[in-house]
Amino acid sequence: MNHILKRTPIAGITKDIEGVFFADIDSDGDMDMLADYGGIWTILSNNNGAFTAGATFPAGSTARIADMNNDGRPDVVIAGVMEPWQVFQIRIYTNNGNGTFTKVDNTGFGTSNESNPDIDIADFDNDGDLDIAEVNPGKLYRNNTVTPNAPPGIPVNLSESTKPGYAIFHWTAPTDDKTASNGLSYNVDLRKTDGSIVTPSHSLLNGKRLIPKMGNAYNNTTYRIGCLQDGDYTWKVQAIDAGFMGSEFSTGRNFSVSGMKPTAPANLVAVGLSDKQVQLTWTDLSSNETAYVIQKKNEYPTGIWITILLQPMSLRISTLFISPRKHLTNIVLLPSTVRIPQDTARMLPAVRFHPCSLNRTGCQQIKQPLK
Numbered sequence: 001m002n003h004i005l006k007r008t009p010i011a012g013i014t015k016d017i018e019g020v021f022f023a024d025i026d027s028d029g030d031m032d033m034l035a036d037y038g039g040i041w042t043i044l045s046n047n048n049g050a051f052t053a054g055a056t057f058p059a060g061s062t063a064r065i066a067d068m069n070n071d072g073r074p075d076v077v078i079a080g081v082m083e084p085w086q087v088f089q090i091r092i093y094t095n096n097g098n099g100t101f102t103k104v105d106n107t108g109f110g111t112s113n114e115s116n117p118d119i120d121i122a123d124f125d126n127d128g129d130l131d132i133a134e135v136n137p138g139k140l141y142r143n144n145t146v147t148p149n150a151p152p153g154i155p156v157n158l159s160e161s162t163k164p165g166y167a168i169f170h171w172t173a174p175t176d177d178k179t180a181s182n183g184l185s186y187n188v189d190l191r192k193t194d195g196s197i198v199t200p201s202h203s204l205l206n207g208k209r210l211i212p213k214m215g216n217a218y219n220n221t222t223y224r225i226g227c228l229q230d231g232d233y234t235w236k237v238q239a240i241d242a243g244f245m246g247s248e249f250s251t252g253r254n255f256s257v258s259g260m261k262p263t264a265p266a267n268l269v270a271v272g273l274s275d276k277q278v279q280l281t282w283t284d285l286s287s288n289e290t291a292y293v294i295q296k297k298n299e300y301p302t303g304i305w306i307t308i309l310l311q312p313m314s315l316r317i318s319t320l321f322i323s324p325r326k327h328l329t330n331i332v333l334l335p336s337t338v339r340i341p342q343d344t345a346r347m348l349p350a351v352r353f354h355p356c357s358l359n360r361t362g363c364q365q366i367k368q369p370l371k
Helices: none
Strands: 017-023 030-039 041-047 050-057 062-066 075-082 089-093 102-104 117-124 131-135 139-141 155-164 166-172 187-193 197-199 220-226 231-240 253-257 266-272 278-285 291-297 308-311 319-322 350-356 366-367
Touching: 017 062, 030 050, 030 062, 050 155, 062 117, 075 117, 139 155, 139 308, 166 231, 166 253, 187 220, 220 350
Parallel strands: none
Antiparallel strands: 017 030, 030 041, 041 050, 062 075, 075 089, 089 102, 117 131, 131 139, 155 166, 166 220, 187 197, 187 231, 231 253, 266 278, 278 319, 291 308, 291 350
């Protein structure tokens, strides 16, 4: 399994992006961007992974995108807009649903001499619409929108598929009174059956959001998760509209994961080459490990086990040189204060080695004294 991320140019992007916020601005089921694009806040519409510049807004210190008027479409809020010279203000632009935006007049924000204010949005007064908090200077602006916003429907037709260490969750989109079904995001809550949290939802049991953000599944109707330990789990999902109002959660579904525990390696040999280097060799007998863990300890009564975690790029190796003091190869060694004595034949520490998932739970191991 390869977890390495590769930097890839984004199709259609020709200018520097200094800041970006994501939302499904056109409600077509994919993530668009509100970006500081070449110094101008700009809508970048996603068309199958290629982005096209659309509506633009005045330069400002920061921005947010969310449904401010409860019509189901993400609107744009810009802070630090300078007009006239050295006079700064907050502006709201409502989404017309056709790629254009309309500036809202008579917002009551006033002006400021502060050129670099910051803002955030949330329903601070719990009245069903999003308010604005301004930092530097500190002010809170209450949204008096009279249009009500009802929570979305609950996702339906839940199912899941599993394989060792992995699960994929599926559901069908519900409807909402204002936000188009394609514009909804989704939030998965995954726990072990003992109640311990695996994927947090940041929502209360009744679905009320604790953070004003899209759900952790974004606008997908599937959710994948890996590196699950063998065991029993329960999951549920809620829908979230453009105003970050959450539905109630679906009824929870139970499932089990098994087969994650890897097979222990064999034929481990540890040879001291000098006071700075130890050579480890082994035979790999597993195909589903996600990392290796090496643990070592000196023979003194006060010695403690020191753990080295080898990332997936190292899985297929069968020989490794390690040092207790410094990084000698392209394998990252966790910090260690143990110094190997000069008498390597008698005093080098024993080595425990085993393949393991990244959470280091449920691993088989073998133990081999250093030669």
